[in-house]
Amino acid sequence: MTTQTSAAGPSPLPDTTLATSDTIDVLRYSAFSADPAGGNPAGVVLDAEALDDQQMLAVAARVGYSETAFVTAGDTEARRYRLRYFSPRAEVAFCGHATIATAVALASRTGTGELLFDTPVGEIRVGTTTEGGLIRATLTSVPTHSHPAEETLVEPVLRALRWSRDELDADLPPHVAFGGNDHLVLAVRSRERLAALDYDFDALHDIMRHHGWTTVHLVHRQAPDRLDFHARDPFPVGGVVEDPATGAAAAAFGGYLRALGLVTEPLRVHIRQGEDMGRPSDLYVDLHPDDPRVRVTGQAVVIPDPGQ
Template sequence: MTTHQSPALTATATEGDTGTAAGVEVLRYSAFTTDPAGGNPAGVVLDAAALDDARMLALAAEVGYSETAFVTAHDTAARRYRLRYFSPLAEVAFCGHATVATAVALATRTGTGELVFDTPAGEIRVDTTEDGGQLRATLTSVPARSHPADEATQVAPTLRALRWSAADLDPALPPQVAFAGNDHLVLAVRSREQLAALDYDFDALHDVMRAHGWTTVHLVHRAAADRLDFHARDPFPVGGVVEDPATGAAAAAFGGYLRTLGLVTEPVRVHLCQGEDMGRPSDLYVDIRPDDDRIRVTGAAVPLPAPAA
């Protein structure tokens, strides 16, 4: 997929010796939380112009979070930045929580307002605000879409890897492959208890996801039939991570899924609770409009201390 970028973007190298490796400063933020003990940690490198792909991948592996974001070029006056994302195993076209973390890191330094990120998935606009000293970011996704998953080749092998059955699924929310920058299989389970007890076959799910090009499997349970609030979990074995505590890209794709199903007839905000079953509670707010295929995802982010040497 082609990266969209502004011709005014410039690349400059960072001097200094901070962070996880000589000459590279790696900031650490937890996104979709106001508590450093919650949310999804992300690495952020605000000046990665001098880093090649191999170095960025190595740094992401060293940091060890599900993703690290790298600003590889910038137009500071226009508040426009080229952004790439790496998991410990591979580059990812789009990552929501690392986008929120990067936006908050930049807003801390340059002030709140709109930022524009040119990513491998396309242009992502992010509005940053401050409320009571807490910085928040709202990203607007690329156009989201969703289509039914194939029962034999996609749903059945995923259920085997999850150790679930078709009877465990919520018939009101059928399996679909949803996209808002990358693909996610959406599966809705009837029981909150079953979602909480998730214990899947890492290698088997990895293989199914690799075969179909999915970034995560977005597992959800509807909190109540009369509202669009959900508990969510996102296995991420293709990134070398058992599970994401908060997945902004999947949240955006899920917003498109709900819109495709016809469940959004007026502007609505959906609340996703994620991470509580792994001890890192996260809050993701998804704004959906029936007349707009772009999805907005909002969350806070807080800095994390650097690890002890």
């Protein structure tokens, strides 16, 4: 990439190169897994300076993953980059798994260490290291917050999920949690109920679009004495039935746990997601009682080209 920087961060030099969605080089990674058959696939375009919004949207639609990340400017020496995210339907303010994938892709190109991403929600720092031959990335979210969800918000969602109120975990009340974007958090008492998820796509899409929720973060606590969870994340507003790993929701969920008073000392939460889709993913969430930011860690691996 040929870019120049300013006090406001990296900015691209003019580029008149014409490109179509079919000619743009898209890297494909699976995030939050060491196995390309697991995790959440993300597209990554490392050289997107010359692309406009419609071109980026067209690329994301062609790739077909829940999100594709675009590096629209960068300063390699300073390890600072401008990052945007698109689902097949629209731009997304923040995406955790595509951030992890982009960090791993950049670290593969320029070496491990700390990266700084300028995103639509603010600065996101990502540390990268190599463990066991694989690159692991830890993103630090923007400050999180969470507040109880009103019953009038919850009931239509339960109808769309085909769940009843008494199936929810009373110890983990419904909240709207923010970690870069908003997610409705619902905790269910039964692992079997979570595994049997079968929801009304159109109804949930309309509810989420109306309230500006990126996903509905559905969780089940594995044991009362542990903060380990199974999770599922419907994502109809992105044109995707379900996300197999959602870093942004994991960050928001960390803020949710802190808001409930469950974070009384530094701790790590394990979220197992994607298992019921056949794409198991592992997200590790580090929390501190005095810090509203949340750290989300995971690996990302290249998805092999089926044509090779």
